[in-house]
Amino acid sequence: MQHAPGCFTKFFSPLMPFVLAALLSCSGGGNVAVEPVETNETLLNPGRGFATTHMFNDGLGDRLHPKCTLVQFRWYWDQLEPEEGRVNFGMVDSVLEMARANGQKLNFRVMCQNGEMKVPQWLRDAGARGEPYLNDKNNWQPHYDDPVFLEKHGRLIKALAQRYDGHPDIDHVDIGTVGRWGEWHTSGTGMEMPPDEVRFRIIDMYLENFKKTPLIMLIGGGSGLAYAIKNGTGWRADCLGDMGGFNDHWNHMQDFYQQALDEAGASEAWKHAPVVFETCWTMQFWYDKGWDLDYILSEALRWHVSVLNNGSEAIPREWWLKVTEFEKKMGYRFVLKRLVHPSRVRPGGTFLYEMEWENQGVAPCYLNHPLAFKFSHTESGKSWVVETGLDITSWLPGPVAIQERITVPEDIPPGEYELGVAMLDPNTREPKIKFAIKGLAGDGWYRLSRVKVR
Numbered sequence: 001m002q003h004a005p006g007c008f009t010k011f012f013s014p015l016m017p018f019v020l021a022a023l024l025s026c027s028g029g030g031n032v033a034v035e036p037v038e039t040n041e042t043l044l045n046p047g048r049g050f051a052t053t054h055m056f057n058d059g060l061g062d063r064l065h066p067k068c069t070l071v072q073f074r075w076y077w078d079q080l081e082p083e084e085g086r087v088n089f090g091m092v093d094s095v096l097e098m099a100r101a102n103g104q105k106l107n108f109r110v111m112c113q114n115g116e117m118k119v120p121q122w123l124r125d126a127g128a129r130g131e132p133y134l135n136d137k138n139n140w141q142p143h144y145d146d147p148v149f150l151e152k153h154g155r156l157i158k159a160l161a162q163r164y165d166g167h168p169d170i171d172h173v174d175i176g177t178v179g180r181w182g183e184w185h186t187s188g189t190g191m192e193m194p195p196d197e198v199r200f201r202i203i204d205m206y207l208e209n210f211k212k213t214p215l216i217m218l219i220g221g222g223s224g225l226a227y228a229i230k231n232g233t234g235w236r237a238d239c240l241g242d243m244g245g246f247n248d249h250w251n252h253m254q255d256f257y258q259q260a261l262d263e264a265g266a267s268e269a270w271k272h273a274p275v276v277f278e279t280c281w282t283m284q285f286w287y288d289k290g291w292d293l294d295y296i297l298s299e300a301l302r303w304h305v306s307v308l309n310n311g312s313e314a315i316p317r318e319w320w321l322k323v324t325e326f327e328k329k330m331g332y333r334f335v336l337k338r339l340v341h342p343s344r345v346r347p348g349g350t351f352l353y354e355m356e357w358e359n360q361g362v363a364p365c366y367l368n369h370p371l372a373f374k375f376s377h378t379e380s381g382k383s384w385v386v387e388t389g390l391d392i393t394s395w396l397p398g399p400v401a402i403q404e405r406i407t408v409p410e411d412i413p414p415g416e417y418e419l420g421v422a423m424l425d426p427n428t429r430e431p432k433i434k435f436a437i438k439g440l441a442g443d444g445w446y447r448l449s450r451v452k453v454r
Helices: 089-101 121-125 147-164 196-207 223-230 257-264 283-289 293-302 317-329
Strands: 009-012 019-023 031-036 049-053 070-076 105-111 130-133 136-142 170-175 215-218 234-240 275-279 307-309 334-342 350-359 371-377 383-387 398-407 415-424 431-433 446-453
Touching (some): 070 089, 105 147, 121 147, 147 196, 283 293
Parallel strands (some): 049 307, 070 105, 170 215, 215 234, 234 275, 275 307
Antiparallel strands (some): 009 019, 031 334, 130 136, 334 350
């Protein structure tokens, strides 16, 4: 059946029973318009979602907790470099291997103090200064401005970056080092934080060495936060959900987060680097306290959260549905609303296409996953993949309209082809990002239409 140019006839494609399509078929060719069916399923995509702490998905057991796409590990300096110059890469590599096996990516932090001494003994033997606190000789804080400390710690961060910067199984790195648990505070110690120039020097250790893997800075870092954000990092906040657990007249949610972001000029940092939260205590603690879950989660979304760590603890059953709906909004969530493409093309010819996407999440994807088309020959089973060259990291929340072109492979033979769409892993070039639409095939491609090569 032929139609005049510019006319579309809608039909349910027998190729994809889950895709509503509109077809223009003319004697001289024409365009095909495809409108995929949207889904509301949970999508486990990299760089967004829940994180476990010092355990993996297989350790969650039967506890009520969303499956996680990230895992957090925090290591003290004496664990990472027990002997000077001998970094414990084997420990990190084994964690990366287990993370990969569990479908998770790693986020790690380096720490230098808690209560007991957490720097290696060889550092003190080399003359690095520090002092005990709270009248307990086992509590020891390094002098962060000490030249020996700065030189040797900088060497550790450089060694970690040389091995792991841009590693495909690492999602982001915390700028740690300073303060208790590397959290950029010395609360409960009576000790002072280092001056600004020392904070900046330590932050520079990370900025100068981690050029590919995103960095995040603790929101409580004061002037350090402003310096890090100015240099392109994201931010992390502990104690999401605190509505008065420390003080009846002060809490993190209303009296700290937004004020710290405003002071540091960090409110727009989410557009180029991740926002990561850890719960204060756990959601079960919030539930027991009677805190307002809707308010807490809506604020996290307002701050453009990509990752949330609930300490690997179970979600209250009464809150499960709200938490799972919240999870779908974290980070990015891509919906292909419409695809228009030629019904016929020639080898080596131009393939003009239009796409209407919507990012239904609250943040972009911070790692570019190449958007690509796949031409699959229905008879021979052979296929050709063509990447579009688009940069999806610029896709902020909301609609994304695209009018672009690719070149059809010159060696593609005449015939009828299934047309697939996918966002690829930048390392393996295999499909990686799941979309909130139907039509996903077993090979990871969304087979949405057909095209003829003549």
